[in-house]
Amino acid sequence: MLSIGAFYFFYFVLIGVYIIYLPRMLTRQGFSATEVGIIYAAAPMMRFLLPFFFRRFLSLDDRVYRGALLTLFTASLLFVSTVHTFGLYLAVNLLYGAALGAVLPYVDTIALQVITRERYGRVRLWGSIGFITIALWLGQVLETLNQTFTYLGAASLLTMLTGLYLVRFDPHRDTPVDRDQERAFSLSTYWAFWxxxxLLQVSYGGFYNFFTIYETAQGFSQATISYLWSFGVVCEIVMLYFQGPLLRNHLMGIIKLATLSSVLRWTLLWLWPDHLIVAYISQSLHAVSFALYYTSTITYVFQLYSQKKLAQQFYLGITFGLGGSVGAVLAGWIYDSDPHRLFLFSAITALGAFGMLYLHEGRRRRIDAA
Structure with a gap:
């Protein structure tokens, strides 16, 4: 659906500005790598904590969703006035993360309910197009922190406007939420999957928050780095467009393959950090390690639980939330101590994620057989 695609486009434009270019601008502002890591741990941590609050006290209905969209826009404006004070800027990032923790799960659930899982990738790819568009554009024109915040504010406004339009497509917006069923949601049943x-998202901490800084230190220009980001997203778009038939088959096998591809991806960046061809090969793996992994896992979670929106909140909270937060802090510490070890750590962590999937498969077989 075009309206859902428009939301994904502007939402990931927003994410692109926030992830690709803002960390580097913060280092220019005088923030240390550890401080950048802490700041970029704040928003993900809120995304992790929020589902536990929702499980006990709230439901992700249209009213809460609208409030989250307004909060997201407000936080993007507050960034400008607080960036000169670490504590205040950190607090606004917490507010920003809380809003993110409600917005995307609501839209993902609508998308999976109103379109087939085979078609989901072709709608979600508009987010990737938005991400690559802003990466290419800002790589050519971005020079100051104020410019970065201007793009961030505009993207958040358009995200809010397109997001408000999507409420009409929620098939359950007038249905009362069963609070007892929400409280019965369990992470422990399938703990190894979670x-x-x-762990896989922890492994992405170095990539999301320090890839630009890491490759700049290897002598790559800002334009070259924007091309690397963009190439990865092009590969992601191609995968999202053609992956539909794959999602009809064994989802866990796909998830394992995608996880193993992350191990290879980080190993390449560790062994050959200054080799441009290897960097492009690593970015090509984004098609599998991110695009195929993301769609297969949210589809898997959607099938696994009856509490659809809450399950998506927990998925994004545990991965991009807790995993992103821990990954950002650890990446900051490792980069400060020894930048060359950053992607070795990522590869080992991704390998741990791969091993956990085997534990999950065995446990689920026992549960299904009981």
Missing amino acids: VSAF
């Missing part, structure tokens, strides 16, 4: 998802 640990795997968490």
Whole structure:
């Protein structure tokens, strides 16, 4: 659906500005790598904590969703006035993360309910197009922190406007939420899957928050780095467009393959950090390690639980939330101490995520047989 695609486009434009270019601008502002890591741990941590609050006290209905969209826009404006004070800027990032923790799970659930899982990738790819568009554009024109915040504010406004339009497509917006069923949601039943998802996202901490800084230190220009980001997203778009038939088959096998591809991806960046061809090969793996992994896992979670929106909140909270937060902090510490070890750590962590999937498969077989 075009309206859902428009939301994904502007939402990931927003994410692109926030992830690709803002960390580097913060280092220019005088923030240390550890401080950048802490700041970029704040928003993910809120995404992790929020589902536990929702499980006990709230439901992700249209009213809460609208409030989250307004909060997201407000936080993007507050960034400008607080960036000169670490504590205040950190607090606004917490507010920003809380809003993110409600917005995307609501839209992902709508998308999976109103379109088939085979078609989901072709709608979600508009987010990737938005991400690559802003990466290419800002790589050519971005020079100051104020410019970065201007793009961030515009993207958040358009995200809010397109997001508000989507409420009409929620098939359950007028249906009362069963609070007892929400409280019965359990992470422990399939704990190994959740640990795997968490570990894989921890492995992405170095990539999301320090890839630009890491490759700049190798002598790559900002334009070259924008091309690397963009190439990865092009590969992601191609995968999202053609992956539909794959999602009809054994989802866990796909998830394992995608997880193993992350191990290879980080190993390449560790062994050959200054080799441009290897960097492009690593980015090509984004098609599998991110695009195929993301769609197969959210589809898997959607099938696994009856509490659809809450399950998506927990998925994003545990992965991009807790995993992103821990990954950002650890990446900051490792980069400060020894930048060359950053992607070795990522590869080992991704390998741990791969091992956890085997534990999950065995446990699920026993549960299904009981």
